[in-house]
Amino acid sequence: MESKDQSFLERRFYFPGLSDAQLQLRKTYWFTNLGISCFVGAMTLVAYFLEVHSLVLFGFMLLSIYLPIMILMLVIKLRRIWLIHLGHHLQLVVTFYIIVRLGGIHNSGGIILAGLSMVITSISFYSTRLAIWYFTFYFLGMITVAVIQIRLQIPAEMPTNINHLFFLVNTICISAYTLLIVLVYLKQYSQGEKDKADRLMELDQVKTRLYTNITHEFRTPLTVILGITEQIEEQPEKWLKKGLVKIRENGHDLLHLVNQMLDLARLEAGAVPVKMVHADVIKYLKYLFESFHSIAESNQVELIFQSEKDTFFMDYDAEKLSSIISNLLSNAIKHNPAEGMVTMSIGSASEHSKFLKISIRDTGPGIPEDRIDHIFDRFYRIEDGGGVRGSGLGLSITRELINLLRGQIEVESEINRGTEFTIRLPVSHGASESHIIPEKVETGQELVPTTGNSEIVEAFDKDNGLPVLLIVEDNRDVCEYLQSILENEYTLQIAENGINGLERASDLIPDIILSDIMMPGMDGVAMLRELKNNIRTSHIPVILLTAKADIESRLIGLETGADAYLEKPFNKEELHIRLRKLVELRSILRNRYRSFDLPKASDDRLYRMEDRFMERLHAAFKDNLGDENFGIDQICDIMAMSRAQLYRKLKALTNRSIMDYLISYRLYVARQLLQESDMNVTQVAYQVGFKNLSHFSNRFHDEHGINPGALKRSPPA
Secondary structure (H helix, E strand, O other): OOOOOOOHHHHHHOOOOOOHHHHHHHHHHHHHHHHHHHHHHHHHHHHHHOOOHHHHHHHHHHHHHHHHHHHHHHHOOOOOOHHHHHHHHHHHHHHHHHHHHOOOHHHOOOOHHHHHHHHHHHHHHOOHHHHHHHHHHHHHHHHHHHHOHHHOOOOOOOOHHHHHHHHHHHHHHHHHHHHHHHHHHHHHHHHHHHHHHHHHHHHHHHHHHHHHHHHHHHHHHHHHHHHHHHHHHHOHHHHHHHHHHHHHHHHHHHHHHHHHHHHHHHHHOOOOOOOOEEEEHHHHHHHHHHOOHHHHHHOOEEEEEEEOOOOOEEEEOHHHHHHHHHHHHHHHHHOOOOOEEEEEEEEOOOOOOOEEEEEEEEOOOOOOOOOHHHOOOOOOOOOOOOOOOOOOOHHHHHHHHHHHOOOEEEEEEEOOOEEEEEEEEEOOOOOOEOOOOOOOOOOOHHHOOOOOOHHHHHHHOOOOOOOEEEEEOOOHHHHHHHHHHHOOOOEEEEEOOHHHHHHHHHHHOOOEEEEOOOOOOOOHHHHHHHHHOOOOOOOOOEEEEEOOOOHHHHHHHHHHOOOEEEEOOOOHHHHHHHHHHHHHOHHHHHHHOOOOOOOOOOOOOOOHHHHHHHHHHHHHHHHOOOOOOOOHHHHHHHHOOOHHHHHHHHHHHHOOOHHHHHHHHHHHHHHHHHHHOOOOHHHHHHHOOOOOHHHHHHHHHHHHOOOHHHHHHOOOO
16 A cells, blocks of 8 residues: 555555545545635634624634544544544534524524534445434434523524524535535445446456366366376277376376365365474474475475574474475475575574564565465466466465464565565464374475476487477376377477477477467467467467367467367367378468469468568579579578478478479579570579589489470470
């Protein structure tokens, strides 16, 4: 709430927990009191000059109520509005007192309306009970004055003409004040309705994101389970043992996710008991920390444990503390790059401490400032900042467990510097002593992917003359399943995420790419966009394989340039057909560039980048047509591509090698020159880069089925 853009009153009135509506009420009341004070001051001066002493007294009494309240509201941040209600009641009492002094309602100079305005003002408190109470209080005052009316005498200070004057002025001004209050209330009500609609829209977006993430978390293991089941049915001797292991592992992943969701629901419902023991918490925390060493080593992350004391006995719930520390440590490790560091520090461990402080810090990419407030939301994950696999439930459960233990959790993060979670648990010494350390600590190992997929890469790294298929997928089990169904038809390559996939695609120039969307580092859509805007890779067909099956995601993927879109779990036969048809689709491009007479540049997304590539290549050939030494190295320099990249790109578009295409281009130009110019065969050969006439004649005959001399002598067609 603290901001340079805040008004003075907002800074003075605001305190943590105050809603926007309550803040607006305080501001409105303060400004209203300021306006009334000015009006009352002016009317008091008029009454003074007209010698209406009762109204002068009325003015001073009202100002003695308004001004202290306004000052107190500026000096102290009142957490309740009792001062406002006290002021309202005093104003009503003072109003009826002055009415009695002036001889009754009809001779009060219209100040009876001041009391009525207080009743109308109560609608701004958004409380039916308060509104009824203020009306009742006002009604009782009116009845009381009416009952004693016959006993009251009209003082000489309030003659009829003065009474009429004040009645007119008060009626106009108090009516205007009442109208202002009603308008402010209506504005606040309208703004409240708008805010409510905005919150509902935001809630709907949150639900959509939540359901999308739930879908992704369930679809991925289901893809593996259903796919491996088919493999077992078709090849039981090969897949029965290995497949059952994969099915069991992914089944456990699903069960783990369901258990997390149930645990979170039980925590929020307050149905989880706390089981405290009195033991050495430092020893237990160190034990939990040591259990993560093997995972950290596999991810090339260094672990450091620091504690102000070697021992400290206090009450703690071992099971819940294990879940809290395991969630935070596993997150810290998996968000760290190779050669990173995770530090766990224990502080404030003394007999006089009120809290035990536990800090877990990593050296990862950090969390954007606008995302920190959401990281404890269920199923929330930062997918565009180097995120990793996970359900997005871990931190939600962690926060609920800490709340259950009456503790606190804070997070500080700095981009490219790391993130630090700080836990404060209350220190107590009332539980029974225990020295038992659990036999098994849940380290969350299934949530921490290793830094490499060396076994998969090695299995894919082979060349058997088949079309090259690059699989970009961060789930190891899905990769292995795809390998099992595609290895006999394609030369398979693997990439663990979008960044790695983009690099592999640029280096390998595969025939086709099969990519997930929700991946760490760079998602599939961002990778696809880069591929389609790169002249080296723009021709490669891409299939997006994902659990994000909503129509909006499909449209984004297809608009970006995806050639097909398959949902998880996918049908194996459909995947085979899609891949085969996209590979066959290459014939469209090859037919387009079969002739050396290039078609006119197209704005069609399918041809735009390829037309540009072929135009650049032909321009390079034309500029160096007579240079016999012009070859692959010079072409690669001009096209800014490696030999392998240029070879695979040109092979995909023309089904020819680089030198074969260059020679054919020269022979194509030679035929045109022989038919359309006056140059002889020798001159034409030199013109197109052949210094050996015999070699030129042989290659020309092989290419066109006729000797260059015979073609020169034949009449033009």
